[in-house]
Amino acid sequence: MSKTVARSKSTSKVKAKAPSASESPWTQARRRFFAGRQGPWGLRMLGFVLLFVIVGPFFAPYDRFSIPNPSEFVFLGRPPSAEHIFGETAQLQLDVFMLTVNGGRGSLLIGFISAIGGIAIGTFVGIISGYFGGKLDGFLMRLVDVFLAIPSLFVIIVGARIISELGGTGLMTVIIVFVAFGWMGTARLVRGQVLGLREMEFIEAARALGVSPVRIALRHVLPNAIGPVVVSFPFAVGGAIIGEAFISYLGFGVSPLTPTWGNMLSNSQQFFLQGNWWWVGFPGLFIVLTALSVNMVGDALRESLEPEGRRA
Amino acid sequence: MSKATTPLLSVRDLAISFRTHRGIVRVVDGVSFDLAAGECLAIVGESGCGKTVSAMAIVSLLSRKQAIIEGSVKFKGRELVGLSEDQLRPIRGGGIGVIFQEPLSALNPVTTIGEQIAEVIVAHRKLSWKEAHKLAVGYLEQVEISQPEQRAKQYPHQLSGGMRQRAMIAMALSGEPSMIIADEPTTALDVTIQAQVLDLLRRTTTERGAALLLITHDLGVVAETADRIAVMYAGQIVETGKAASVLRAPASPYTRDLITSIPSFAARGKKLNTITGMVPSPDAFPAGCRFAPRCRYAIDACTTAVPPLEPLKDGRLVRCIRTKEVLDGTAAGKRPAATTKKGAAR
Numbered sequence: 001m002s003k004t005v006a007r008s009k010s011t012s013k014v015k016a017k018a019p020s021a022s023e024s025p026w027t028q029a030r031r032r033f034f035a036g037r038q039g040p041w042g043l044r045m046l047g048f049v050l051l052f053v054i055v056g057p058f059f060a061p062y063d064r065f066s067i068p069n070p071s072e073f074v075f076l077g078r079p080p081s082a083e084h085i086f087g088e089t090a091q092l093q094l095d096v097f098m099l100t101v102n103g104g105r106g107s108l109l110i111g112f113i114s115a116i117g118g119i120a121i122g123t124f125v126g127i128i129s130g131y132f133g134g135k136l137d138g139f140l141m142r143l144v145d146v147f148l149a150i151p152s153l154f155v156i157i158v159g160a161r162i163i164s165e166l167g168g169t170g171l172m173t174v175i176i177v178f179v180a181f182g183w184m185g186t187a188r189l190v191r192g193q194v195l196g197l198r199e200m201e202f203i204e205a206a207r208a209l210g211v212s213p214v215r216i217a218l219r220h221v222l223p224n225a226i227g228p229v230v231v232s233f234p235f236a237v238g239g240a241i242i243g244e245a246f247i248s249y250l251g252f253g254v255s256p257l258t259p260t261w262g263n264m265l266s267n268s269q270q271f272f273l274q275g276n277w278w279w280v281g282f283p284g285l286f287i288v289l290t291a292l293s294v295n296m297v298g299d300a301l302r303e304s305l306e307p308e309g310r311r312a
Numbered sequence: 313m314s315k316a317t318t319p320l321l322s323v324r325d326l327a328i329s330f331r332t333h334r335g336i337v338r339v340v341d342g343v344s345f346d347l348a349a350g351e352c353l354a355i356v357g358e359s360g361c362g363k364t365v366s367a368m369a370i371v372s373l374l375s376r377k378q379a380i381i382e383g384s385v386k387f388k389g390r391e392l393v394g395l396s397e398d399q400l401r402p403i404r405g406g407g408i409g410v411i412f413q414e415p416l417s418a419l420n421p422v423t424t425i426g427e428q429i430a431e432v433i434v435a436h437r438k439l440s441w442k443e444a445h446k447l448a449v450g451y452l453e454q455v456e457i458s459q460p461e462q463r464a465k466q467y468p469h470q471l472s473g474g475m476r477q478r479a480m481i482a483m484a485l486s487g488e489p490s491m492i493i494a495d496e497p498t499t500a501l502d503v504t505i506q507a508q509v510l511d512l513l514r515r516t517t518t519e520r521g522a523a524l525l526l527i528t529h530d531l532g533v534v535a536e537t538a539d540r541i542a543v544m545y546a547g548q549i550v551e552t553g554k555a556a557s558v559l560r561a562p563a564s565p566y567t568r569d570l571i572t573s574i575p576s577f578a579a580r581g582k583k584l585n586t587i588t589g590m591v592p593s594p595d596a597f598p599a600g601c602r603f604a605p606r607c608r609y610a611i612d613a614c615t616t617a618v619p620p621l622e623p624l625k626d627g628r629l630v631r632c633i634r635t636k637e638v639l640d641g642t643a644a645g646k647r648p649a650a651t652t653k654k655g656a657a658r
Contacts, residue, residue, distance in 0.1 A: 024467055025422050201417040205480075208373055208412075209432045209487060210405030213397070219431070223422045 032304035039300025042234075045293035049286060053108055056101030077276050087278035089268065099259045100282045106171055106260035107287070110244045111294075114178035115236035121179065122186025123222075123229055129187065130194025130225075131217045141191070144184045152181035157252045170254040174247070178240050186229060186236075193225035200224075227305040234298035238291040245287055261287050318389055319346035320491055320523050321370070321408075326383040328362070328369050332595075336380070339594045340366050340547045343383075349490065352514065352524040354538035354555065356531060356570070360591045362547040363527050367493050370525075371404050372397075388490070406436040409484030409522075411513075413496040415476035419468040425452070425479045426464025429486045436487040451482040455512060474505035481513055491523040498533060510537055531574055535559055543567045546592055546602040549621065553628020563630040563639055565609045601632070609634050 033039045077088040077096075086096035129140040156177045160170055197203060198221070206216050241261070247253040248262030249269070256263050261283035268279035328340040340362040347353050355363045368374055369381050370392065385392040387407060392400070404410070412418035420428060429448035433439060439447070445464070452460035455478040468476055477497060484492055497513060498506040514537045517524045526538060534541055534555060541559070542552040543566065551564040562568040572585040589606040592598060598605055600615035607614065613633060621629040632638060 023470060024424075025469070201412055201414060202420045204373060205410070205412055205418040205483075206420070206428075206431070208371060208404055208410035209483060210401045210403070210435045211431055212401065212435065215431065215435075219423065220420050224420070 029304045033300055036300050036303065038296045039304070042293045042296030042298075042300060045289055046297060049104070049290050049293065050108070052286075053101060053104035056097070056104070077271070077279065080278055086282045087276075089271075089276075089279050091271075096279055096282055099264055100261070100286060103259035103261045103264050103283055104286060106254060106258055107241050107244060107262065108290070110171065110174055110178065110254075110260070111237040111241035111290070113175050114182055114240040115233055117175070117179035118182030119186050119229060119233055119236060122183035123190050123226075125183065125187040126190025127194055127217055127222060127225070130191040131198060131213075131221055137191075140187070144187055147181060147184050150181070152177060153247070155181070156247055160252045171258055171260075174244055174253055178243065182236065182240070186232060189228055189232065190225055193228060194221055197221050197224050231298055231302040231305060234294035234301065238294040238298075241287060241290055320349045320351075320388060321347040321525070322384075322386040323366075323370065324384040324386075326366060326369060326381070326385065328365055328374070329380045329382075330594075331378050331380070334595060337595045338547065340369070343544070343547075343549055345542050345549070345552065347491065347523045347525060349523055350518065350521045351540065352517070352526060352538045353540045353542060354526040354528055354534040355542045355544055356528060356534055357544035358529060358570075358587075358591050361544045362594075363529075363544050364495055366544070367495055367525060367527050370493065371408050371410065372400055373404075373410070402436065405432050405484075405487035405489065407489055407491065409487055409489035409492040411477075411480050411484045411492060411494040411497050414500045415473065415480045416468060416500075418480055419476060421468055424465055424467055425471070429464070429479070429483050432483055432486045448482075448486065451486045452479065454485065454516060455479070455482045457482075473501055474509060477501060477509050478512065481509075481516065485516055485520075488520070489522060491525065492517055493525045493527070495527045496529070497526070498530070499528075506533070507536070513537075531559065531571060543570070546597055547594060548602060548618075548631065549629070550603065550631045551628065552621075553624075553626065557626055558628060561639060563624060563628070563635045564603075564632045565607045565634075565638055566603045568638065569608075609638055 077091075077093055078084060080087040080096075084095050084097065086100060088094065089096055089099070125140050125144075129137045156174065159173045159177050203216060203220055206220055207213075211220075244253055244260060245262030245265060248260060249266045251266060253266075254260045254263050256267055264283040265280060265287075268276065268283075272280045323346070324344050326340060326343040327338060329336045329338040343362075343366050345353065345355075355367065357363045365374065365379075369379070370385050370387075372381065372392065372395065374381065381393050383393065387403065392403065395403075419425070426445055426448045429451055430441060430444035433444040433447050434441060437444075449460045449464050452463055457463050457475055457478050463471065463475070463479075468479075471479060477500075481497075484494075492513075494513060498510055501509060510533060514524065524537075526533070528534060538555040540553065541555040542549050543558070543564065544550065545566045551558060551562065551567045558567060559571065562571055566587075569585070569587045573587060575584055587606055592602065592605070598615065600617055601607070601610070601619050604610040604614040609632075611634065619631050619633045621631045622635070623629055624635065
């Protein structure tokens with residue numbers, strides 16, 4: 001993601017040049033993206049969260065699993081101080097900053113990997129279904145219906161039990177289930193795009209001049225269908241992070257031994273009413289920040305890609 | 313150029329039907345024509361008369377689910393009707409190039425012009441992408457696009473309408489086909505550049521001895537470029553022959569009406585002749601001559617049987633039972649003859 005931030009600098013260079021040079025619709029969309037306010041700020045926020053999660057561990061000297069000295073024991077945990085800037089948890093008196101930094105890794109991994117996986121599978125299925133059509137299309141779309149009919153929460157609960165009995169951490173379970181149940185929307189979206197594109201004249205022109213179907217699918221259909229998929233990506237990331245928080249809150253997600261922002265919320269909830277706001281507050285704040293930033297990026301992407309992205 | 317014994321393209325009794333929710337509808341019926349190497353044949357007719365469908369059927373570009381193609385299309389002696397997509401691929405672009413009406417929608421908006429030309433080159437010749445890109449620039453140069461290196465790197469939206477159509481022509485030429493189908497290549501263009509593009513199209517095809525099948529509704533286009541002409545009405549050819557003789561002395565009432573409905577400077581101030589009514593819908597073609605309901609020469613005999621395509625002395629074929637009267641009427645004088653004929657016919 002830091003790459004994307006770096007790209008903003010190169011774009012300002014492009015803007016300075018005369019627009020007479022070769023300018024793809026993607027370049028135009030990128031310029032519109034960075035000309036807005038929402039997109040760049042969303043990226044900055046997301047960059048901050050990523051920086052926090054990646055660099056944070058180097059500034060946290062505390063062991064996540066250290067047992068507190070009984071003489072210093074405070075059941076509710078200590079509020080934020082100079083020593084523990086995010087405070088300490090109740091019970092085990094762990095450093096909340098430490099947990100939040102490490103928990104972010106789990107949450108963001110789940111968010112990005114599930115989104116990438118789900119969208120990759122969905123795009124693949126959608127292209128095949130829409131472009132080649134026929135019986136394969138019928139089969140794949142029924143498969144989508146079947147997957148939509150299965151309650152994913154139920155699968156997560158069963159899956160979590162099976163994996164935990166096999167000794168897994170739960171992170172993989174959540175990702176696998178999110179990917180397995182996260183591709184159908186994209187598949188339908190892409191299929192719809194492809195069905196429309198298939199009738200476009202430039203597809204027919206490519207076919208009329210002897211270009212192979214695989215190349216048409218990859219070079220003509222895919223790049224023209226990808227706009228809405230790109231837009232859906234940040235929303236999928238946000239959805240997965242919040243989804244993880246939700247199922248971890250219910251106690252079926254990632255085991256507490258691997259901290260994520262979601263299971264931190266789950267563990268801390270009973271102490272919130274007794275006055276420990278920092279254990280809930282900091283991971284909660286980061287979930288909100290991440291979800292907000294990816295949604296801002298998503299909205300800005302939609303605005304910059306969809307107005308005339310494919311007509312340009 | 314020596315006249316080959318077998319024509320480059322030979323279309324015989326081409327019939328195209330579409331499956332619709334109202335049943336099978338025959339849109340094109342018994343169309344036959346030949347195209348010799350290096351020749352330019354224009355198919356002319358109003359919108360909806362089946363000219364585009366006929367041309368697209370040659371390379372089976374119609375939806376296989378909806379269209380039923382009957383008859384025979386022989387290209388270099390090889391039957392094309394019934395070939396699979398895989399068998400057709402080398403012929404499409406490599407043997408027969410196609411140029412579409414609207415260059416903006418016929419070019420991929422997110423791919424550079426050069427890439428799209430190179431793609432056709434790679435599809436038909438054993439060349440690397442690098443060589444193909446180099447060749448693509450050469451083709452852009454051939455279609456007289458200035459700064460071809462820079463243009464090759466640009467996207468369709470960065471070119472003007474005329475340039476896009478030139479790029480489209482370059483794409484069609486890049487497979488080095490021996491024949492090009494151009495479907496209304498100038499309709500979407502500004503009047504001022506229509507002639508340039510048409511001239512370019514004719515020149516580039518003649519230079520490499522390629523035949524040109526021109527689909528158009530613009531008789532001005534035909535007069536300038538075509539060697540021969542086939543006039544279509546309601547899915548049938550009504551008149552075909554040398555462009556000059558057909559345009560000078562049209563023998564079919566439909567061709568005659570088409571020609572007199574061209575606005576001309578000489579006839580300014582006078583009321584423009586129009587053909588009353590509309591092309592009939594394919595599921596409601598009239599019995600007998602399909603043009604009879606709109607024809608000013610129609611008599612009762614016209615509505616009983618479909619007139620056959622009959623040869624005239626000068627070698628052209630005409631589908632009209634009153635050819636003689638039509639030609640005489642033309643000889644007698646233009647509009648007055650037509651109006652009296654109209655009175656006599658009704």
